[in-house]
Amino acid sequence: MRLTIIAATLASVGLFGGTALHAKDQGGLDQAAREALEQAVAGTQRSETNRARDAYRHPVETLSFIGVKPTDTVVELWPGGGWYTEILAPYLAAQGKLIAAAPAGRGAESMAKRFDANPALYGKVERANFPTVLGGTGVAPGTADVVLTFRNVHNWKMGYMQAEKSDYSEAAFREIFAMLKPGGVLGIEDHRLPESAGAERERDSGYIKVSTVRALAEKAGFEFAGSAEINANAKDTTEWQQGVWTLPPTLAMGDKDKAKYSAIGESDRMTLKFVKPRH
Secondary structure, X not given: OHHHHHXXXXXXXXXXXXXXXXXXXXXXXXXXXXXXXXXXXXXXXXXXXXXXXXXXXXXHHHHHHHOOOOOOEEEXXXXXXXXXXXXXXXXXXXXXXXXXXXXXXXXXXXXXXXXXXOHHHHOOOEEEEOOHXXXXXXXXXXXXXXXXXXXXXXXXXXXXXXXXXXXXXXXXXXXXXXXXXXXXXXXXXXXXXXXXXXXXXXXXXXXXXXXXXXXXXXXXOOEEEEEEOOOOOOOOOOOOOOHHHHOOOOOOOOOOOHHHHHHHOOOOEEEXXXXXXXX
């Protein structure tokens, strides 16, 4: 019955298309939820440009590992261009809730413009600001089942969108901890810096160490619940002239060595799961 309801919602806005994806394990989802997620990923609401990146981003496997259920209240932090939002919005539309949280100012304005242009897809998505150290109104404490952030922790460490570029990552993790219900889950994907690299590289390369992310999360009160190599890329040495932006999809070097960087593919990424204790 759950899958039928979700499928009807997807079909009502014309989101089915293509063939459902299949993977070897179900991760943290039951069969009905997994199939609903596959339908959302296969839906026609997704742009061809975004579909082409599935080989690097593995959305079904990633969201299954984190355990995002269609009944969850999910907060997506800094959705950017909406790569994951266009999957999460239909997936959660029938029984769950999606809250997209962007930085106050131009980040929130850009998100609002994109959402307002496609009410059939984004009409039910709620909006908030994050982190509130940058201003605005945040997500209410204790209301989220899952918080997701994709390739953003390095930005908080680098002080992105703050004039003085000061590190506000600790404040960000405290705010995430507060918005989750006891037992809630935090899922993180980010560009992975080798543990042997100098800490200064976390300030300018776009990469961040797993140990740094774990330390931030655990200091905020989270318990580490596991990691996956779903988004790993052994071809990525992380030693690039323009940092992680040297690689696709940015290709910051332009046509210079474009074939080389395209062959490497997108960055080597960590995929981590944390839980807010119930006690």
